[in-house]
Amino acid sequence: MKSSLTEVTMSSELGKMVINGCITxxxxxxxxxxxxxxxxLAVFTAESIKKCADTFVGMPLNCTYPDGWFADGTDLFTNHGDxxxxxxRSVEAKDDNLMAEIVVWKDKxxxxxxxxxNGAEALGFSVEWYATQTHEDExxxxxxxxxxxxxxxxxKNCAAFSDTFIETLAASRDKKNRSDNSMNEQEKKEIIDSIMAGLDEKLKGYEEKIGEIKASVEKVKGDVDESVKASIEEVKADMEKAKDEFKASVAVPQPKTQEPAKNPFEGGEEKSKEEKxxxxxxxxxxLADKLHEITKIRYGK
Known part of the structure; x- marks a missing residue:
């Protein structure tokens, strides 16, 4: 157990942020x-805290947080999360508070x-536990x-124990150590500067991913454009072919020119009147036609 607690501080080792606060x-x-x-309602008895509080040591700190820096945020810190x-890292019973030293992996x-x-004054905690022995009243x-x-x-207003707190908010309970109940500007600046270095690195990773996605989209777009062009050309060729076949199927046949029959008595070698x-x-x-033709031959008409 720790004999004393400090306000929200930064640990230089392994990119940690250490929070001290009341977890229940x-x-x-x-x-x-x-x-x-x-x-x-739930009540942790003083006896149970004395016997079992150390079982919280080494257990995870979780939260609900939207996926991505620019996400909606409606579910931010509203429940137990995955x-x-x-x-x-450690726990300590202090008055009616179970205080804990909690490590946050700020770089990750x-x-x-x-x-x-930035939201420390409005934040609290909600413990997770398995009851092994209880008693109850109405x-x-x-x-x-x-x-x-x-x-x-x-x-705080989402927690079962709404009066839990991060110790920077609890500082006003100990006037000997502090005259206000928030981090001073220098402490806050040091923490934020450290965190922003990690954010810059993370945002850089986002930019690289966005660049990769854009390149992938452009490639897919180019492939699609080529595929569409080829498909259009195929469709045009099919339409032209279909058009020609349609024209051929509906064409009106042209009548053949009929040559007049030759007069058997015209042309050929010159014959004598008698032969004709x-x-x-x-x-x-x-008989009438014969007389007519014979008359033409005899009289040269």
């Missing part, structure tokens, strides 16, 4: 009903660390023994 109350009912109490951003989670520093469930499983950092008359007499012409 001792001997005091929660302000809201935690999960698993069937609507009743993003583990640090761990509980610079966005979350930045928000914690309103409360008393934790006689438990196994700590971690804690979440979240807005003999041929006329031997033909199938009617």
């Amino acid at each position: 109350k001792i001997g005091k009912a929660s302000t809201g009903a935690p999960c698993g109490t069937d609507g009743k 993003m583990n951003i640090g761990y509980i 989670f610079p966005e979350e660390a930045f928000m914690i520093v 309103e409360n469930v008393y934790m006689d023994e438990f196994q700590g499983a971690g804690c979440a950092i979240l807005w 008359i003999a041929e006329i007499n031997a033909s199938n012409m009617s």
Whole structure:
């Protein structure tokens, strides 16, 4: 157990930010009903804290945080989350508070660390535990023994114990050490400068990823354009072919020119009048036609 606690400070080793604060109350009912109490308020007895508080040591610190620096933020620090951003390094019972020293991996989670520093006055904690022995009355469930499983950092009004706090807010309870209840500007500047270095590196990584995505999109766009052009050319060729086939199928056949039959008595070698008359007499012409043709031959008409 630690004999004393300091305000939110930076650790130079391994890019850590160390937070000291109250993670739950001792001997005091929660302000809201935690999960698993069937609507009743939870109370950690002084005896259970003495026996079991150390089970929180080494357990994770989690939070809810939107994915990405420019995300919506409506779920920011509103519940227990699946993003583990640090761990509980030590705990200590102090008055009616279970205080904890919590490490946040600020270099790995610079966005979350930045928000914690700037929202410290409004933030608190909600512990996670498994009850192994309890007793209860009409309103409360008393934790006689438990196994700590971690804690979440979240807005105070979202926690079952809404009077938990980061110790910078608790400083006003100890006027000998501080005359206000917030970090001074120098402390805040040092923390933010350290965090911003990690943010710059993370943003650089975002920019590189965006560049890769743009290049990939441009390549895909080029491939699509070429594919579309080729498809258009194919469609044009198919349309021209179909057009020609259609024209051929609906073309009106042109009538063939009929050459007049030759007169059997014209052309050829010159025949004598007698030969021509003999041929006329031997033909199938009617008698009137025969007389007409013979008359033409005899009189040269």
